[in-house]
Amino acid sequence: MKYAAPLLALALLASPAIARDTILQIPLQDVLSMPEAKDKLDGSVKFYLAGQKTPKILKELDTDVSNQKTNGFNKSDEFGCRWSILSALIAFQNSAKKRGANAVIHLASYYKKNEVKNDTTIECHAGAFITGAALKGTYATINS
Secondary structure, eight states, X not given: OTTHHHHHHHHHHTSTTTSOOEEEXXXXXXXXXSHHHHHHOOSSSEEEETTSXXXXXXXXXXXXXXXXXXXXXXXXXHHHHHHHHHHHXXXXXXXXXXXXXSEEEXXXXXXXXXXXXXXXXXXXXXXXXXXXXXXXXXXXEEOO
């Protein structure tokens, strides 16, 4: 009997309820409107989701993936998702500049290498402790 409480605690920790995976669809525009986005994204690189109308594409470069996660502790799922997506966009912006690109086009969710295209939202996964978004996109130069 003296081992009942520790065994119960261990069983609860191993339960599927702890292994939460809530899927959220976050509008790209909501992320770009965040005050943090205005500080971190300088406007030199534009972002276009797959299916979204783009200016004339002059040159497509290579495709890349950014898989960003954040600690979900004491954050709402939505805020954690927005933060993860913003982190992915910052990574894309930095890589685009190094490649001489001024856009990232065909952006799609790419969680566990499962590509999901949507012309307004990005898929994000919120777990019990970690929130994350993976994006796949193509660097490009566009008419600006």
